[in-house]
Amino acid sequence: MSxxxxxxxxxxxxxxxxxPQADEQAAAIETQLRLLDRIGGRNGLPRKAAGRVGPGEAAVVSARPAGRTWRDVFGPVAPARARPLDRVTAAALLAVAAAAADVLTRLHDTGHSHRALTPDAVVLPGPGGGAALRDLGLAAVARQPDEGPAEYRSPEQERLGLHGAEVGFRTDACRLAAMTYHCLTGRPPALGSPLPLRAFGLDLPDDLEELLSAALDPDPGRRPALPGPFVTALRAGSDHLGRVGR
Structure with a gap:
């Protein structure tokens, strides 16, 4: 029995x-298929299930990782019920955010960016703070105004004029930072001037505060890249909350 x-x-x-529009969309799917063949199914990236590009159709099917989504576990919840996370849940959230940043970095290493990150696009495959991407988002899709889900859309996604791989990489940093801040505090951040985490009673290292604020800068050129200090700060914040409770 199968x-x-x-x-x-x-x-x-x-x-x-x-x-030109149809050919561009078909070419994007063909590129995603090649990308899935190359990196899919490893290190939190989605696995190709099927796909084809023909004269009348282009399609890609990727297997969704098993597990609950970021939204299922961490929210954000409806505004009427929103409140800052408790210490234990906040520590788990920061560990998952660091893991998601690692997965996005592996995508960035191929020269592509997701640019459609939401709490539904990150899957938690099991205990231990791991993370996986549900899909490749807008990888291989040309930038266009108002691209990606409106939830956590960064300023450069609302207009053209900023191009190049680095913009897409830092778009992912902004969307991930906005998701993290929103779920930690219960309030979506104001890009460029988010309220300090301590204003919500959250005891977190200054480095994490600074890196989250920088990642939410409206100018992608001033945001940190995902590898390096950003991931380090997320992990340090998770470790700090774990030590506080002992």
């Missing part, structure tokens, strides 16, 4: 006539 197929993420383009 095993039941698991949940999957599916994207399809039907090509009724060839024009």
């Amino acid at each position: 095993a039941r197929p698991g949940p999957a993420w599916f994207r399809q383009v039907l090509i009724r006539r060839h024009d």
